[in-house]
Amino acid sequence: MENKLKIRKFKDKAFFIAVCAFSALAAVPLVAIIVKVVMKGYKQLNMDFFTETSPTTFEAMIAKASGSLIPGGVLNGLTGTLIMVGIAAVISIPFGIMCGVYLSEKPKAAFSGLIRFLSELIQGIPSIIVGMIVYSWIVLPLGSYSALAGGVSLAIMMLPLVIRSTEETLKMLPSSLKEAGLALGCSYKSVILKILLPSAAGGLFTGVLLAISRVMGETAPLMLTALGSTLVNWDVTAPTSALPLLIWEFYNDPNLVDMIWSSSLLLLVIVLLLNLAAKAIVNKRRTA
């Protein structure tokens, strides 16, 4: 009897230790990836890295042969990412928020159910398929790969995320807030624009930040829509590069392969900071 209890207690302890150990192991990849990227990438991070466009294979070959750092940087990727994420944001934030407001205003309507269902469906679509679709919608008719196509494919991926976070945030506001506004004689429009949305601003902002960080690292849809470019290019109808696209190009070019770590480091820092910022806002709101 005594023994059996001991065995049970021992098993309980062992299980607890195993849970802790494997949980700790789950955190290892994040640390391993960050360490690897930082160790291999920091050397390349100089001023040129941010102000120069990506080097050609030939330039990189010469630099490698003479044993110096590969010249050039990722400016074309940075500006491309800026343009495409900008296009995605301009499309998906207003429409996403309006659609989210609509869903939270008519939560039980059958049409809202359909929209909610389709929005979740779009959110689940593999990103490469989004790229494929936008290729046939924009790249084919336009006759060229473009930042516009890249931006639209990112917008399609962002839209469901913005809709969802808007609806969830608005759902958490007390209904008395809205009633108070209406009781004071405010129009429906000003109740939403001046009362509901401002009170939900923090939540909306978090949702937008997370959505941006999610699409910023996307490579697959951009491969089929924006293609890439070695120049800084502000024309949205011409092929454009992006930070993740540059990483993919560097990876495929034996002469440029040394550039992958520094570009990954930059992308990782931007994306993880956006993530952490969004998380910090959520935590602050919770404690406040």
Add this chain to the structure above:
Amino acid sequence: MRDRIFKSLLFLSSLLILFISGGIFYSLFSGSVQAFDEFGIIGFITSGEWNPNPGNEQYGALPFIAGTIATSFVALILCIPFSLPVALFNGEYFRGKKIAGVLGTVVDLLAGIPSVVYGLWGFYVLRPIVSSLGLSEQGLGIFTASAVMAIMIIPYAASLSTEFISMVSNELKEGAYSLGATRMEVIKSVIFPACGSGIFASYVLALGRALGETMAVTMLIGNTDNIPTSLFDTGNTMASIIANQFGEASGLKLSSLIAIGLLLFIITALINLLGKMIIKKFTK
């Protein structure tokens, strides 16, 4: 009057979702018609031949369907031993404690790392290990791709199951404790039965993520057009064949790739739907 304009504006923006999804359905279906006409739907799905040589073109999706299912399921199995402990750690043992918040943030950040960076890490860190163990010559293949994918889906599986585990009512647990159960016994015979279907659903949704994963898999699976025969064999998934060959494709090949996209879309949508249905039933 203004209110009415405003209301219709809200309504119109929700129509955008309707248009996008309608357009996606239309483009996928109309794009695949040529391939399905040529090979038949069943023929296309069950044929294992992928031959782009002009004049002798033959396209079948079977190798890529097999590759997708193999990588996703292996990834799912590899992720369980890590995501389930994380869920127990955050949802039961240290629920609400600071340390759970830290682990939760760390695991969530895994979801933030771009796929292409995972691919690089897999290629330069994991692949040499697989190769030096003698498991496969170059270290590329189903296993390497799945291992990296497993890490990528840990956050999705863990965060949802954490929620379900922490939702189990205290009364149930206290009942078991009062009968003298240890914590492990409570987990095994109260928590798991009470939220088992929720945990199952979170893994179904993680599977939905894994099915469409593109970049990391493309970089690690070896990109060959055969049906993989072992865990360390090379292959291609539906997503990776599109990523590899869409750029230069036209005509029948383009249509076949779109048809593969349509199939992938249907599979992912069904898996996601299943996961969401289970959750809806469970939380009711």
